[in-house]
Amino acid sequence: MIRFDAVTKTYPGQSRPALDDLGVEILRGEFVFLVGASGSGKSSFLRLILKEEKPTKGKIHVLGQDLGSISSRKVPYFRRDLGVVFQDFRLLPNKNVYENVAFTLRVIGKSRGFIQSAVPETLKLVGLDGKGKRMPHELSGGEQQRVAIARAIVNKPQILLADEPTGNLDPVTSAGIMTLLERINSSGTTVVMATHEAGIVDQMQRRVIELSAGEIVRDERGAGYGAALGDVDAALTGEEPVEASAEAAAAPAAPAGPVPDEEAVAAVLAGGAAAKGGRKAKATTPRSRAAKATGSVPKAAAAAAASDAAAAELATDTDGEAATAGAPAAPAKPAPAKPAPARKPVKKAAPKVDRKVMEEKQPLYVEPEERDEVTDAAAAITAAATASVPVTPAGDTAEPAAEPGTAAPAAKAGGVASEHLTLAERLGLRAPGGPREGDDQQEVGPTK
Numbered sequence: 404m405i406r407f408d409a410v411t412k413t414y415p416g417q418s419r420p421a422l423d424d425l426g427v428e429i430l431r432g433e434f435v436f437l438v439g440a441s442g443s444g445k446s447s448f449l450r451l452i453l454k455e456e457k458p459t460k461g462k463i464h465v466l467g468q469d470l471g472s473i474s475s476r477k478v479p480y481f482r483r484d485l486g487v488v489f490q491d492f493r494l495l496p497n498k499n500v501y502e503n504v505a506f507t508l509r510v511i512g513k514s515r516g517f518i519q520s521a522v523p524e525t526l527k528l529v530g531l532d533g534k535g536k537r538m539p540h541e542l543s544g545g546e547q548q549r550v551a552i553a554r555a556i557v558n559k560p561q562i563l564l565a566d567e568p569t570g571n572l573d574p575v576t577s578a579g580i581m582t583l584l585e586r587i588n589s590s591g592t593t594v595v596m597a598t599h600e601a602g603i604v605d606q607m608q609r610r611v612i613e614l615s616a617g618e619i620v621r622d623e624r625g626a627g628y629g630a631a632l633g634d635v636d637a638a639l640t641g642e643e644p645v646e647a648s649a650e651a652a653a654a655p656a657a658p659a660g661p662v663p664d665e666e667a668v669a670a671v672l673a674g675g676a677a678a679k680g681g682r683k684a685k686a687t688t689p690r691s692r693a694a695k696a697t698g699s700v701p702k703a704a705a706a707a708a709a710s711d712a713a714a715a716e717l718a719t720d721t722d723g724e725a726a727t728a729g730a731p732a733a734p735a736k737p738a739p740a741k742p743a744p745a746r747k748p749v750k751k752a753a754p755k756v757d758r759k760v761m762e763e764k765q766p767l768y769v770e771p772e773e774r775d776e777v778t779d780a781a782a783a784i785t786a787a788a789t790a791s792v793p794v795t796p797a798g799d800t801a802e803p804a805a806e807p808g809t810a811a812p813a814a815k816a817g818g819v820a821s822e823h824l825t826l827a828e829r830l831g832l833r834a835p836g837g838p839r840e841g842d843d844q845q846e847v848g849p850t851k
């Protein structure tokens with residue numbers, strides 16, 4: 404479904420690759436968490452799958468297609484099989500819920516009949532039945548994210564990519580969103596989600612791919628967030644070198660856990676919010692599941708293996724949980740008194756690029772393989788779509804707020820400045836051509 408073969412991505416002007424020689428395969432129907440410290444390469448991984456970026460070296464196959472052989476012109480068509488959800492929702496502020504979801508279908512030319520049945524069905528699936536007429540500003544953050552998810556899945560994509568979808572939500576709301584993503588996955592959609600939420604990952608016990616400085620340092624099925632990573636999160640702010648317990652990293656794989664129940668996830672997340680600041684989640688249910696799934700108590704073991712004060716605190720925090728966790732499946736492992744001998748160093752992520760550096764760098768669009776008017780325009784669209792520009796209230800023909808880093812490259816790439824792009828074009832849903840007359844009523848669009 405998704406395959407990376409020896410993929411390296413080095414951004415222009417960077418000496419260090421954002422992704423370094425990755426080889427990984429994600430199978431149809433999997434639910435995969437991408438975890439890793441800030442700057443470890445999670446978003447780059449997702450952008451490569453979307454063909455928003457191209458690899459510097461190596462090959463990527465998505466849905467059986469070699470991404471290197473898809474011309475820029477075909478990228479919008481390719482993306483129709485992919486749904487994407489972002490941390491900041493990105494809804495059309497001047498369209499109601501129904502129209503936000505219908506929008507995706509209109510621009511790809513679905514019939515009125517299809518839209519009339521698909522949109523309410525999808526709104527029901529995401530728990531927004533009866534809220535079709537609400538405007539985005541009349542919705543809570545969680546509801547807005549549900550609209551964004553509905554928009555992403557209404558065309559039944561085979562793959563759903565989610566970049567920190569719960570990043571702006573409170574724990575209880577996040578739990579609801581995760582239950583929804585779980586349900587979408589169980590209906591067959593492959594889900595790849597980048598997250599920092601230890602509580603969610605621990606609770607769901609799915610496949611976890613952990614990145615560290617652009618390398619895969621862990622790829623484990625039925626796994627949790629990882630004690631080592633939790634420690635990295637806690638320690639990064641203090642700039643202390645952190646080491647992972649090899650014992651924890653070597654925990655045996657286990658089948659995926661049960662569908663999470665919202666209350667349990669919410670409970671973990673309530674603690675998880677604190678864990679982000681350096682402490683761990685205080686819920687027994689998920690830890691218990693983790694222990695059952697792996698047959699060990701990785702967090703407690705790792706905590707005991709670490710020797711610094713933060714780890715000591717972690718050990719105190721998790722001891723009780725570990726004992727509870729181990730009890731039903733296996734006797735609780737006493738925490739080793741001494742640090743574990745074998746340790747695998749965890750590399751710190753490269754520093755996050757700041758705005759000034761980004762402005763001076765090359766644009767983020769995919770260079771067309773062949774240049775002509777159309778591919779140049781498509782490149783401009785990709786550049787605009789890649790930019791993290793909020794949609795303005797002017798609607799689907801609205802222009803993004805001018806970003807110094809993006810307007811110039813778009814214009815340079817083909818004369819189609821981003822201010823002339825429709826949202827559909829910016830999202831890569833439609834080929835270039837600018838706003839069309841009667842777009843609001845459009846029922847027919849390009850087909851494959």
Ligand SMILES: Nc1ncnc2c1ncn2[C@@H]1O[C@H](COP(=O)(O)OP(=O)(O)OP(=O)(O)O)[C@@H](O)[C@H]1O
Pocket residue numbers: 414415417420421439440441442443444445446447448752753754755756761764767
């Ligand atoms: N356009 C770019 N130009 C140069 N460097 C970049 C660019 N985008 C990302 N990087 C660098 O690539 C590395 C990986 O970044 P990426 O955004 O993929 O990490 P991440 O794991 O998603 O981080 P976060 O969790 O903070 O979102 C970082 O060192 C980052 O600074």
